[in-house]
Amino acid sequence: MRTAEEIQVLLEQVKDPEIPVISIRELGVLREVKVEGDAVEVVITPTYSGCPAMDAMQEDVEQVLRKAGIANFTVKQVLSPAWSTDWISESGRQKLLDYGIAPPPHTSDIRALKGGVPETACPQCGSTDTELVSHFGSTACKALYKCNACKEPFDLFKCL
Amino acid sequence: MKNEEALFRYAVRMGDNSLVLGHRLSEWCGHGPQLEEDIAQTNIALDLIGQARNYLTYAGEVEGKGRSEDDLAYLRTDREYLNVHLVELHKGDYAYTIARSFLFDAFHLALQQALTTSTDERLKGIAEKAVKEVAYHLRHSSEWLIRFGDGTDESHERAQNALDDLWRYTGELFVPDEAEEVLAKAGVVPHLKDIQAEWSATVDRVLKEATLKRPADGWMASGGKKGVHTEHLGPMLAEMQTLQRTYPGVEW
Numbered sequence: 001m002r003t004a005e006e007i008q009v010l011l012e013q014v015k016d017p018e019i020p021v022i023s024i025r026e027l028g029v030l031r032e033v034k035v036e037g038d039a040v041e042v043v044i045t046p047t048y049s050g051c052p053a054m055d056a057m058q059e060d061v062e063q064v065l066r067k068a069g070i071a072n073f074t075v076k077q078v079l080s081p082a083w084s085t086d087w088i089s090e091s092g093r094q095k096l097l098d099y100g101i102a103p104p105p106h107t108s109d110i111r112a113l114k115g116g117v118p119e120t121a122c123p124q125c126g127s128t129d130t131e132l133v134s135h136f137g138s139t140a141c142k143a144l145y146k147c148n149a150c151k152e153p154f155d156l157f158k159c160l
Numbered sequence: 161m162k163n164e165e166a167l168f169r170y171a172v173r174m175g176d177n178s179l180v181l182g183h184r185l186s187e188w189c190g191h192g193p194q195l196e197e198d199i200a201q202t203n204i205a206l207d208l209i210g211q212a213r214n215y216l217t218y219a220g221e222v223e224g225k226g227r228s229e230d231d232l233a234y235l236r237t238d239r240e241y242l243n244v245h246l247v248e249l250h251k252g253d254y255a256y257t258i259a260r261s262f263l264f265d266a267f268h269l270a271l272q273q274a275l276t277t278s279t280d281e282r283l284k285g286i287a288e289k290a291v292k293e294v295a296y297h298l299r300h301s302s303e304w305l306i307r308f309g310d311g312t313d314e315s316h317e318r319a320q321n322a323l324d325d326l327w328r329y330t331g332e333l334f335v336p337d338e339a340e341e342v343l344a345k346a347g348v349v350p351h352l353k354d355i356q357a358e359w360s361a362t363v364d365r366v367l368k369e370a371t372l373k374r375p376a377d378g379w380m381a382s383g384g385k386k387g388v389h390t391e392h393l394g395p396m397l398a399e400m401q402t403l404q405r406t407y408p409g410v411e412w
Contacts, residue, residue, distance in 0.1 A: 049289050050210020079214065080285030082292065135300055136200035140207060140293075144196065160292050 002070070004033040007040060010068055014060040017053045018139055021099045024057055028087025031078065040065065040073040045083045047160070048140045085160050097123050101142065102156040122147035123154050130154075161338050163346060167280070168222045169242060169339035170349065172232065173385065174286075175215030176243035179233060180393070181264060182208030183400055187251050197254075200300060204261075207293040214286045234404035238394045239387040246329040248384070248393040252322065255308050255315065259322035262301035262366065267333050269294045270358040274350035283349070302366045309370025316371070323367075324375050331380025333359070 002010070011030055012023040024030045024044065032043040042061055046054045058075050065073045085104035088096070093103040100123050121128050127149035135158070137144040142155040185205040192198025216229040246264055251257050272294050275287035308319035334356040336344065343349040367374050383389065403410060 046210075046289070048207060048210060048293060049214060049286075050206035050208070052206065078285075079289045080281070082285075082288040134196035134200055135296055136196070136203040138199070140203045144199075158296070 001038065002035070002040075002068075004035045007033045007035065007042070007065075007070075011042070011061060011064060013064050014057060017056045017060075019096070019099065019101065021095045022088075022092050024061070026089045026092030026095065028083060028089070028092075029057065038072050040070055042073065042075045043078055044075065045078050047083050049079075050140065083160070085157060088157075096157055100124065100154060102145070102154060104157040104159045107159055120145060120156055122150060122152065124152050125150040161342050163342060163348075164222060166339040166342040167348070168219055169337075170343055171215045171219035171222060171283075173242040173339070175212045175219060175229075175232070176241050177247050177264075177268075178208040178215065179212035180241070180243045180396070181247035181261075182206075182212060183396060184247065184249075184251055185257070185261070188257070193254050201257075204297050204300065207290075207297065211286065211290045211293070214289070218282050218286070230404075234401045238389050238397055241384075241389065241393060241397070242387060243384055243393075244329070244332045245381050245384040245390050246326065246333065248390060248396065249326070249329065250392050253318060255318035256322040256325070258301055258304045258308065259319060260326055261297065262305045263323075263326055263330055263363070264333075265294060265298035265301050266362040266366075267330075267355065267359045269298045270355045270362070271350065274355065278348055280348050298362075305366060305372070306370040309367070309372040319370065320372055323372060327375035327377075328379060328381050331377070332382040332384060335380075335382060335385075337385040 008025060008030065011033070012025050014024045014030075016022050016024065016027055016029075019027075027047070029044050029047065030042070031045050032041075034041040034043075042065070044054075044058065044061065054077065058077065061075050062073070084107060086107050088104065096103045102120050102123050105120075119128050120130050120132075122130050122145075125147060127147055129148040130145050131148060133144040133146055133153070135143050137155045141158055141160070143158050144153065145156050146153045182205040185201045185208070188198060188201040189205075190198065192201060212233070213229050216232040220227040220229060220232060246260060249260060252260075269291070272287045272291040275283050276291055278284040278287065305319060308315040310316070334352045336352050340349065340352060344351045364374065381390075
């Protein structure tokens with residue numbers, strides 16, 4: 001028998017298939033684990049309505065649970081409350097940065113909410129002399145930037 | 161019309177609007193005028209199709225006849241599709257695609273914002289998710305419309321022509337059908353005239369910056385909400401549904 005916290009830790013093995021350095025727990029996609037007797041319920045929430053990684057993440061969760069010998073489980077997808085980039089943990093933000101993706105501005109940053117472009121530091125060289133190329137990058141959750149200092153392109157995890 | 165039937169038709173309408181526009185935008189995949197736009201349109205299409213899945217899944221549950229999102233998307237004829245005409249029109253040139261998206265996005269954002277306070281938990285949940293995505297869609301289409309309108313003579317002319325052509329399809333957005341009336345009266349969904357006021361303000365603000373003229377209101381097309389469509393929808397559905405029609409029940 002495992003506690004909800006132990007299962008949360010176990011599920012840190014499940015990574016975002018499109019950003020394989022960050023776990024679904026750090027990403028905030030893993031919302032809740034409920035344990036009642038030997039029944040386990042895992043609640044996950046999509047980042048975007050059309051996120052194609054969601055089904056893969058659900059399957060990975062199921063596989064990890066099965067491997068751990070947990071047979072009686074359900075994985076539920078919920079939409080509400082809607083996922084926000086503010087739910088990405090501090091360690092998650094650092095891992096994004098190390099992976100070359102600028103972490104999202106916080107939604108409390110008024111410029112991000114009002115449609116302005118907040119100052120974004122290049123994850124490669126750290127310069128803030130950067131420029132938005134497109135609001136839509138390699139996936140729905142990222143915007144494409146370029147750094148005017150080191151001339152490298154990079155992704156920004158969009159504020160949502 | 162009973163609330164349950166109205167809710168089914170409403171969820172189907174919302175799903176169909178997103179699905180049909182999403183499919184149209186996906187036609188730019190591999191054909192975008194530049195790589196970044198190719199990627200942007202397919203990302204937006206993905207958001208819309210994701211929203212459609214949420215709505216059609218819900219519609220199937222409300223109906224209670226065991227129809228799944230896929231049954232509703234792939235096995236209905238054009239007469240059973242309840243989307244507005246605006247979203248089904250061909251993709252046209254890039255100014256036409258952008259102008260259409262802008263006119264729809266401005267409507268869609270105001271509507272989704274209002275739906276985040278719906279008394280129906282599912283409509284509320286889907287809207288809470290969708291509203292943030294649609295805000296990005298409107299930002300994208302507004303910026304491009306401004307770039308075209310306030311760009312070269314050629315881009316200005318094409319954007320103005322697109323707006324003039326599309327204007328007659330905007331009236332339908334704000335004329336409620338019976339399902340929308342029933343649900344608005346019950347306080348489940350917003351009144352479309354309130355959405356129209358917000359849409360109109362967004363349109364005026366962006367067209368001014370784009371140096372484009374707001375077309376005069378004239379004759380307005382309608383029919384999509386009751387399943388009577390333009391000649392554009394049939395061929396689109398034929399393409400979209402061909403696999404399920406040819407090999408019923410196939411999975412991959």
